[in-house]
Amino acid sequence: MRHHTTSRTRPGWATVLALLAILGLVVTATAWAPASSTEAVAVIVREVSPDTDHAESLVTLLGGTVEQDLSLIGGFGATIPVTALDLLADDPAIASVDIDGSVRLLSWADETPDTRLPGSM
Numbered sequence: 447m448r449h450h451t452t453s454r455t456r457p458g459w460a461t462v463l464a465l466l467a468i469l470g471l472v473v474t475a476t477a478w479a480p481a482s483s484t485e486a487v488a489v490i491v492r493e494v495s496p497d498t499d500h501a502e503s504l505v506t507l508l509g510g511t512v513e514q515d516l517s518l519i520g521g522f523g524a525t526i527p528v529t530a531l532d533l534l535a536d537d538p539a540i541a542s543v544d545i546d547g548s549v550r551l552l553s554w555a556d557e558t559p560d561t562r563l564p565g566s567m
Contacts, residue, residue: 484527484528484529485527485528486510486525486526486527486528487525487526487527487528487531487545487546488513488523488524488525488545488546489523489524489525489526489531489534489543489544489545489546490516490519490521490522490523490542490543490544490545490546491505491521491522491523491524491534491540491542491543492519492520492521492540492541492542492543492544493520493521493522493539493540493541494538494539494540494541495539496517496520496521498539500539501521501522501537501539501540502522502524504534504537504539504540505524505526505534508526508527508530508533508534509526509527509530510524510525510526510527510530510534511524511525511526512524513525520541521541523546531543
């Protein structure tokens with residue numbers, strides 16, 4: 447009886463998962479780092495204690511500007527240098543720092559449901 451062997455091998459699941467993890471790190475790093483390190487970035491800052499001015503003062507100290515109050519989420523919008531992101535996020539008074547973005551509605555909900563886009567608002 448003859449056994450047939452092949453010279454091709456398939457990558458194992460561990461290899462595939464490792465490659466996906468590396469790709470995920472590259473994509474994440476790219477999303478957090480704009481083209482120039484001197485560039486300013488718009489962020490949403492959530493504070494641990496929104497009743498203090500510590501976080502706002504820290505943004506100003508790091509060369510940023512406080513743009514708008516977002517009391518609904520216990521924070522504010524700001525613009526800061528990219529190089530200050532880690533310093534801001536690591537401060538104990540900061541609950542989170544997120545890059546600000548925009549959203550686009552697919553449709554507007556009113557009395558008449560839009561049957562072309564089921565499940566959209």
